[in-house]
Amino acid sequence: MFVAWRLAHRVVLASVGAMLSRRSESMVLAGAVAFLAASCVRYGLVRTDEYIGPAGPPTPAAEAPAKTAKGPSAPGAAARPGEEPAAPSQPAAMSLADAVPPEGPISLAVTQAVLLALQNNQALAVERTSPAIFRTFVEQQRAVFDPVLTGALQRDRVRAKTQGPAHIAPTLGQADSIEVGATRFLPTGTQVDLAASTDITHSGAATREFFATRYGLTVTQALLRGYGTDVNLASLRQARVDVLASQYELRGFAEALVAQVEQAYWDYVLAQRNIEIFTQSLGLAEQQLRETEERIRVGKLAEVERAAAEAEVALRREDLINANSALDTAKLVLLRLVNPAKADFWGRDVAILTPPVAAPEKLEDVQSHVRVAERLRPDLNQARLQVQRGDLEIVKTKNGLLPRLDLFLALGKTGYSNSFDGSYSHMHGAGYDVLVGVTVEYPPLNRDARAANQRAHLTRRQAAEAVANLAQLVEVDVRGAHIEVRRSEEQVAATAATRKAQEEKLRAETEKFRVGKSTTLLVAQAQRDLLASQISEVEAVVANLKAWVDFYRLEGSLLERRGVQCPGREPVELPPPGLP
Numbered sequence: 066m067f068v069a070w071r072l073a074h075r076v077v078l079a080s081v082g083a084m085l086s087r088r089s090e091s092m093v094l095a096g097a098v099a100f101l102a103a104s105c106v107r108y109g110l111v112r113t114d115e116y117i118g119p120a121g122p123p124t125p126a127a128e129a130p131a132k133t134a135k136g137p138s139a140p141g142a143a144a145r146p147g148e149e150p151a152a153p154s155q156p157a158a159m160s161l162a163d164a165v166p167p168e169g170p171i172s173l174a175v176t177q178a179v180l181l182a183l184q185n186n187q188a189l190a191v192e193r194t195s196p197a198i199f200r201t202f203v204e205q206q207r208a209v210f211d212p213v214l215t216g217a218l219q220r221d222r223v224r225a226k227t228q229g230p231a232h233i234a235p236t237l238g239q240a241d242s243i244e245v246g247a248t249r250f251l252p253t254g255t256q257v258d259l260a261a262s263t264d265i266t267h268s269g270a271a272t273r274e275f276f277a278t279r280y281g282l283t284v285t286q287a288l289l290r291g292y293g294t295d296v297n298l299a300s301l302r303q304a305r306v307d308v309l310a311s312q313y314e315l316r317g318f319a320e321a322l323v324a325q326v327e328q329a330y331w332d333y334v335l336a337q338r339n340i341e342i343f344t345q346s347l348g349l350a351e352q353q354l355r356e357t358e359e360r361i362r363v364g365k366l367a368e369v370e371r372a373a374a375e376a377e378v379a380l381r382r383e384d385l386i387n388a389n390s391a392l393d394t395a396k397l398v399l400l401r402l403v404n405p406a407k408a409d410f411w412g413r414d415v416a417i418l419t420p421p422v423a424a425p426e427k428l429e430d431v432q433s434h435v436r437v438a439e440r441l442r443p444d445l446n447q448a449r450l451q452v453q454r455g456d457l458e459i460v461k462t463k464n465g466l467l468p469r470l471d472l473f474l475a476l477g478k479t480g481y482s483n484s485f486d487g488s489y490s491h492m493h494g495a496g497y498d499v500l501v502g503v504t505v506e507y508p509p510l511n512r513d514a515r516a517a518n519q520r521a522h523l524t525r526r527q528a529a530e531a532v533a534n535l536a537q538l539v540e541v542d543v544r545g546a547h548i549e550v551r552r553s554e555e556q557v558a559a560t561a562a563t564r565k566a567q568e569e570k571l572r573a574e575t576e577k578f579r580v581g582k583s584t585t586l587l588v589a590q591a592q593r594d595l596l597a598s599q600i601s602e603v604e605a606v607v608a609n610l611k612a613w614v615d616f617y618r619l620e621g622s623l624l625e626r627r628g629v630q631c632p633g634r635e636p637v638e639l640p641p642p643g644l645p
Contacts, residue, residue: 120630144439239267254287281477316633336392347381441621455525465514545614553609563642
């Protein structure tokens with residue numbers, strides 16, 4: 066092994082020395098060595114920031130063309146036709162410093178809940194790794210164009226017979242060969258090979274050595290199949306498309322997570338308000354029971370009136386028990402999404418800082434929201450990327466239909482001597498060996514390539530139809546959510562009016578009861594009607610808030626409106642209709 070290493074070392078040093086001593090002869094080979102040793106160019110790869118969190122001050126490129134809302138509600142305003150929604154700056158309330166104290170209740174505003182979820186949610190942590198995984202496929206495709214160093218060491222023993230004047234005697238011959246080289250494939254379809262080798266033949270009869278040293282450059286260029294950067298970079302570009310698709314998928318997941326957090330927050334607020342309403346209702350029922358008992362005691366009411374008042378108190382206590390259970394369930398859902406990263410957070414209370422107030426946003430024309438969704442919906446952009454990937458697959462399969470026709474050129478020099486150094490000194494003459502030729506390969510049927518090309522065309526057509534179908538579903542989603550927002554806004558006003566009327570009805574029924582013109586049952590019925598109207602009112606407000614959240618999610622603008630930065634914001638343009 067030591068002898069082989071020394072021999073390889075001498076071959077490399079002698080090769081370099083010979084090339085440097087003859088500058089005019091070694092210019093081409095030295096350039097090839099430098100070219101093969103260079104690092105591979107990153108063809109078609111654009112590294113993007115995959116940060117998910119509060120957006121900083123918007124850059125000029127990211128700013129919206131215009132803002133349609135006025136006053137404090139600007140972040141939630143819809144974009145005008147042809148415009149994207151404005152990205153708001155980071156709200157001051159989004160600080161997480163005081164959101165999770167070491168002990169006691171966890172105080173949360175809705176924006177703090179969103180940021181905690183983006184920072185700590187376990188499901189999002191799983192999804193964050195997808196773009197990095199797909200980026201490894203890009204690295205693999207780039208490796209196709211990396212230079213490769215090669216080397217070989219070989220020894221052969223040959224037993225032969227030599228005939229002398231008196232007898233025939235067996236002789237033992239030995240041949241050693243050492244070769245080093247480098248090769249690189251280029252996106253143009255060019256294969257470049259650089260090699261230096263030395264062959265040593267030992268003659269057993271005369272104990273002589275014969276050295277043959279050669280260095281050469283071989284260039285092979287594809288002329289039909291495998292020609293050009295389009296086909297040779299297609300797999301790399303497909304890998305890049307897959308990375309972008311994973312980013313849009315991550316954006317869709319983050320958007321859905323933000324919507325879930327906000328909806329869970331408002332569900333928890335609703336559960337808290339229900340407890341307040343049921344507690345207040347229980348107090349009214351207990352007060353009515355006391356008044357009923359007092360009137361029975363003084364003889365103004367019959368004993369049978371007690372049963373109705375007691376039944377109302379029992380019913381209110383049942384409602385309160387169910388409301389407490391609903392609150393605990395809503396808290397579990399909210400804490401699971403927010404995941405405050407504290408070991409004991411499951412048993413802690415959550416203090417709500419954002420009151421349930423109907424959203425002040427103005428609902429624009431539905432068509433303007435549809436146009437925004439057509440540009441920003443992550444699933445729609447991801448589907449468009451599949452069409453682009455199909456175009457690249459057609460480029461690859463179309464290349465497979467071509468016959469192989471390669472042009473090759475081999476240029477080298479060889480020196481012969483009975484010594485190692487002498488073989489290099491004999492290489493400096495004017496003679497070169499040049500080999501030029503072509504290789505042809507043509508499968509007459511080529512059914513495999515034809516089937517692959519047909520499948521690529523059909524798959525691409527299917528992806529285009531899927532985009533058209535998804536675009537229609539997106540429009541249906543936006544229009545349906547638009548209707549729901551309008552309904553919820555009207556419902557807020559209607560339930561508020563109903564609650565005021567029920568309060569007046571209960572007041573009147575209570576006064577009639579106190580003067581003996583009503584019964585306990587009628588008062589209890591009025592209390593139930595008021596309770597139902599109060600619950601309906603707060604449910605309508607929460608439903609309106611949740612309807613806006615769902616509307617922005619279906620529009621694809623929820624992250625932008627909440628000031629959250631996430632990859633996948635840029636819309637994807639659908640390729641032109643023609644197939645490659």
